[in-house]
Amino acid sequence: MPDLFAGVDGIERVLLSIAFILVAAAVSRWQSSDLERDLLIATVRSFVQLIAIGYVLELVFELDNPLFTVVILLVMTVTAGRTTASRARRTPNAQRISLFSIGAGSALTIGLLVVLGVFDFVPHDIIPIGGMVIGNSMTTATLVITRLSNDFYDQRGMIEGKLALGATSRQASLTQFQRTIRSALSPIIDTTKTVGLIKLPGAMTGMILAGASPLEAVQLQIIVMYMLVGAATFTGLIAAWLTYRQFFTPAHQLALG
Numbered sequence: 001m002p003d004l005f006a007g008v009d010g011i012e013r014v015l016l017s018i019a020f021i022l023v024a025a026a027v028s029r030w031q032s033s034d035l036e037r038d039l040l041i042a043t044v045r046s047f048v049q050l051i052a053i054g055y056v057l058e059l060v061f062e063l064d065n066p067l068f069t070v071v072i073l074l075v076m077t078v079t080a081g082r083t084t085a086s087r088a089r090r091t092p093n094a095q096r097i098s099l100f101s102i103g104a105g106s107a108l109t110i111g112l113l114v115v116l117g118v119f120d121f122v123p124h125d126i127i128p129i130g131g132m133v134i135g136n137s138m139t140t141a142t143l144v145i146t147r148l149s150n151d152f153y154d155q156r157g158m159i160e161g162k163l164a165l166g167a168t169s170r171q172a173s174l175t176q177f178q179r180t181i182r183s184a185l186s187p188i189i190d191t192t193k194t195v196g197l198i199k200l201p202g203a204m205t206g207m208i209l210a211g212a213s214p215l216e217a218v219q220l221q222i223i224v225m226y227m228l229v230g231a232a233t234f235t236g237l238i239a240a241w242l243t244y245r246q247f248f249t250p251a252h253q254l255a256l257g
Contacts, residue, residue, distance in 0.1 A: 057123075060072065064122065069121070069122075077134055078099065080138035088149060101144075105140075106134045109137075109231040114126075129224075133231045137231050137234075151180065169244075192225050195221070204218060
């Protein structure tokens with residue numbers, strides 16, 4: 001297995017980049033923001049986690065076993081689900097909703113990419129792509145679940161008024177449902193609209209830094225952007241539907257804990 005720190009230039013760049021953390025810590029101390037400890041923990045954790053995943057991926061790529069690829073994707077999904085659930089404390093069954101919506105949305109997106117022949121199901125393709133899809137799905141699921149749940153609590157009177165007038169639970173919550181979906185998908189849609197105009201996105205930048213042709217990098221970035229829009233849409237709709245069902249009884253009554 002190759003040494004991740006082979007070459008003086010590589011480790012020097014990593015060490016020099018710590019200067020940004022030191023500057024941030026100095027500013028925090030100067031302004032009495034008390035963020036120095038959090039900065040230290042975040043710096044150490046990110047370093048250890050990235051080095052560890054680097055070695056793990058080297059091993060998985062060498063083995064080239066689909067089973068290990070699936071296991072890594074499952075670990076990513078479970079971690080994403082737990083992270084989302086930890087933020088959705090007002091939502092019943094948040095853990096199951098998070099896991100299912102992120103897992104289903106990600107699996108559907110990755111499955112379509114493989115079936116359509118956009119990517120092969122090999123570790124060096126699927127794991128990076130899967131990480132982007134699952135991470136994006138996690139963000140969308142968190143926005144949808146927390147926003148919709150908060151709306152049900154904050155706008156209880158409005159929803160119950162519609163129910164009292166004979167509306168079904170779906171009709172009574174349609175405004176909150178639609179507003180949540182729009183709010184959750186707006187960031188990825190805005191990013192897609194402005195990609196290449198405001199900044200060069202991650203996949204494209206990485207390929208260019210690695211020496212790839214800008215046109216090749218653009219092709220990959222287009223695929224990635226469209227893929228992330230699809231993943232966010234799938235995950236957002238699933239998460240919204242499952243969250244909505246937690247707050248109404250079969251008799252179309254609003255059920256808030």
